[in-house]
Amino acid sequence: MSTGHNKRKTDQQIISDWIRPQSRVLDLGCGRGVLLEYLIQKSSIHGIGVDIDLEKVQSCVKRNIPVYMGSAEDLMEIYPDRYFDWVICSRTLQDLQNPAKVILEALRVGRHLAIGFVNQGYWLNRYTALKDGCLPQNEVFTHSWEDGNPFHLITINSFEAFCIKHKITICSRIYLRGDWERHLTFAPNLRAGYAIYNLKAST
Amino acid sequence: MNGLWLNIFYEDDIFFAKWNRIYLFACFAMNDTEQISWQTDGEVGLVEWHDFTSDKPFLFESGQSLPGISLRYETYGRLNRDRSNAILICHALSGDHHCAGVHSMNDRKMGWWNNIIGPGKPVDTNQFFVISSNCIGGCQGSIGPSSIRPDTGSPWYLDFPDVTIADMVHAQHRLITEALGLERLFAVIGGSMGGMQVLQWAIDFPGFVNRYIPMATTARQSAQAIAFNEVGRCAIMQDPGWNNGRYLSGKGPNVGLAIARMMAHITYLSDQGLEAKFGRTRQNGSSAGKRFDAEFEVESYLRHQGESFINRFDANTYLYFTKALDRFDLFGSEQSLDSSFKNVQGKFLTVGFTSDWLFPPSQNREIVHSLLRCGKHATYAEINMTLGHDSFLVHAPELYRLVNQFLLS
Numbered sequence: 225m226s227t228g229h230n231k232r233k234t235d236q237q238i239i240s241d242w243i244r245p246q247s248r249v250l251d252l253g254c255g256r257g258v259l260l261e262y263l264i265q266k267s268s269i270h271g272i273g274v275d276i277d278l279e280k281v282q283s284c285v286k287r288n289i290p291v292y293m294g295s296a297e298d299l300m301e302i303y304p305d306r307y308f309d310w311v312i313c314s315r316t317l318q319d320l321q322n323p324a325k326v327i328l329e330a331l332r333v334g335r336h337l338a339i340g341f342v343n344q345g346y347w348l349n350r351y352t353a354l355k356d357g358c359l360p361q362n363e364v365f366t367h368s369w370e371d372g373n374p375f376h377l378i379t380i381n382s383f384e385a386f387c388i389k390h391k392i393t394i395c396s397r398i399y400l401r402g403d404w405e406r407h408l409t410f411a412p413n414l415r416a417g418y419a420i421y422n423l424k425a426s427t
Numbered sequence: 428m429n430g431l432w433l434n435i436f437y438e439d440d441i442f443f444a445k446w447n448r449i450y451l452f453a454c455f456a457m458n459d460t461e462q463i464s465w466q467t468d469g470e471v472g473l474v475e476w477h478d479f480t481s482d483k484p485f486l487f488e489s490g491q492s493l494p495g496i497s498l499r500y501e502t503y504g505r506l507n508r509d510r511s512n513a514i515l516i517c518h519a520l521s522g523d524h525h526c527a528g529v530h531s532m533n534d535r536k537m538g539w540w541n542n543i544i545g546p547g548k549p550v551d552t553n554q555f556f557v558i559s560s561n562c563i564g565g566c567q568g569s570i571g572p573s574s575i576r577p578d579t580g581s582p583w584y585l586d587f588p589d590v591t592i593a594d595m596v597h598a599q600h601r602l603i604t605e606a607l608g609l610e611r612l613f614a615v616i617g618g619s620m621g622g623m624q625v626l627q628w629a630i631d632f633p634g635f636v637n638r639y640i641p642m643a644t645t646a647r648q649s650a651q652a653i654a655f656n657e658v659g660r661c662a663i664m665q666d667p668g669w670n671n672g673r674y675l676s677g678k679g680p681n682v683g684l685a686i687a688r689m690m691a692h693i694t695y696l697s698d699q700g701l702e703a704k705f706g707r708t709r710q711n712g713s714s715a716g717k718r719f720d721a722e723f724e725v726e727s728y729l730r731h732q733g734e735s736f737i738n739r740f741d742a743n744t745y746l747y748f749t750k751a752l753d754r755f756d757l758f759g760s761e762q763s764l765d766s767s768f769k770n771v772q773g774k775f776l777t778v779g780f781t782s783d784w785l786f787p788p789s790q791n792r793e794i795v796h797s798l799l800r801c802g803k804h805a806t807y808a809e810i811n812m813t814l815g816h817d818s819f820l821v822h823a824p825e826l827y828r829l830v831n832q833f834l835l836s
Contacts, residue, residue, distance in 0.1 A: 248802075270802065272799060278808060278809070278810065278811075278825060281806070281808050281829075282808070282825075282828050282829055282832060284806070285776065285806055285808070285829055285832045285833050285836060286832040286835075286836055287836065288836040290774075290799075290804045290805055290806050291806050291807075291808075292795060292799065292805075292806070292807045293806075293807050293808045293809050294792065294807065294809070298792075299796075299799075302796040302799065302800055303799075303800065304800075
């Protein structure tokens with residue numbers, strides 16, 4: 225479990241370092257509120273999480289993290305443009321019903337969008353898919369096909385093509401190796417296990 | 428897992444399975460041990476009510492006033508040394524001050540929220556001092572239309588001033604500050620009309636309360652809810668026994684009040700809940716010869732609800748309180764909930780119930796949307812239950828956990 229712990233830590237640390245103290249932060253798919261709790265303690269941010277799962281919402285309540293139970297789209301709709309300094313979408317993208325809509329809406333209500341996802345272009349993921357002939361199942365993709373959850377395979381190349389198509393500015397990007405810890409720059413679509421972006425809407 | 432949880436959830440296999448899953452997940456997957464917060468289970472037991480009476484005048488929102496007021500209330504648990512652990516429970520339309528325990532060992536029914544209030548329960552009386560008061564305008568000990576007016580020696584009847592949700596809250600505030608001498612409340616909790624009072628507390632006394640839990644409620648009464656209340660009022664007012672509100676105790680518009688209650692009671696339940704409880708089951712040994720007698724169980728259930736209501740509730744209070752509900756509108760003249768909420772302080776946990784069609788989840792969400800837009804600490808949770816509006820009053824382990832964790836967080 226120690227690798228799992230580290231895997232959780234590095235990407236969240238990168239996002240946390242981007243966020244300035246006192247920022248207004250919205251965490252889409254906040255889960256049990258671990259990241260928001262950390263940001264509140266470390267940077268005194270004003271945070272709100274959104275999650276669809278009551279058990280996770282209960283955990284947030286226990287952590288004293290404000291959380292909205294419902295869909296990210298419904299919640300973002302209520303906010304004026306650029307209400308948040310940061311919107312975070314960490315390990316959530318693959319589960320969204322309508323990722324493009326959520327990303328574009330997040331770029332409307334947030335000055336910046338921090339987005340992190342598992343790169344399915346990573347060679348080991350490709351190899352596993354080839355070898356077993358089935359969808360990958362791992363720490364992020366915990367569900368099997370029969371659970372019926374939406375389940376998007378995202379690659380670095382396809383994500384960056386999406387950004388170009390929608391004229392989204394990539395302020396910075398960080399690629400992590402298969403250990404989700406060490407950084408890399410060369411041939412990320414094949415070599416990176418995880419990707420993190422700082423995005424903003426083009427003005 | 429300790430014995431208590433086994434006890435509470437013994438019959439709730441689904442929840443138990445879910446809980447097990449979180450528990451395992453918490454242990455193995457992350458550093459997030461979900462410790463069980465309440466350890467012992469108990470009852471508040473034998474309780475008695477108190478009467479707060481004040482000779483200071485009370486000014487109603489309408490501009491009318493009374494020379495003095497009285498409110499009936501109960502308390503459970505103990506006030507701590509720095510007087511910081513008081514929780515106020517606000518009751519719904521037909522509720523009262525008696526929300527936990529029993530008045531005598533022969534009582535068959537316990538207080539209306541006994542499942543959530545008590546030693547070791549979600550609102551833990553080992554930790555909190557719980558206050559529950561009967562609303563102004565009520566008929567169960569507090570001053571209302573059936574109280575005797577000092578100048579004439581006869582009941583107030585319809586000369587009693589119009590009551591609003593804000594009046595209820597302001598009267599409670601006097602109880603809290605004058606009778607109990609408190610300068611703050613740790614929390615205010617209530618469902619339905621009680622939830623409206625919770626919101627009104629936040630607006631009218633910002634800084635007085637630390638935490639708010641409104642549930643199954645709304646920031647303004649909807650047209651549908653007004654419509655149902657109007658049917659109830661018409662049933663009462665068209666009963667000859669109503670006599671323009673001037674009737675002797677026990678001899679009022681009993682038929683009208685019973686019909687109002689029967690109709691309203693349907694709005695507190697749900698299609699699915701009624702189907703599960705009664706279906707098309709027919710009455711045993713019903714007087715089948717009488718063609719329009721209660722034939723189905725659901726009919727006799729509603730008739731029973733109506734009949735038992737007339738023994739404990741006053742028809743004029745029903746008129747006053749339903750009007751208070753109907754006139755409740757936090758959007759105000761500016762048509763903006765945000766401007767009502769902009770000065771509120773403290774933390775909010777708002778809970779909606781999926782099958783509630785009287786105050787549906789969307790109306791509970793609307794409250795949270797506005798609080799969040801105003802930058803307040805607000806949480807929204809929605810509980811999937813099939814029992815309709817009254818879901819907040821029944822055994823609801825998921826609600827218990829939310830309330831308990833919110834109070835302890």
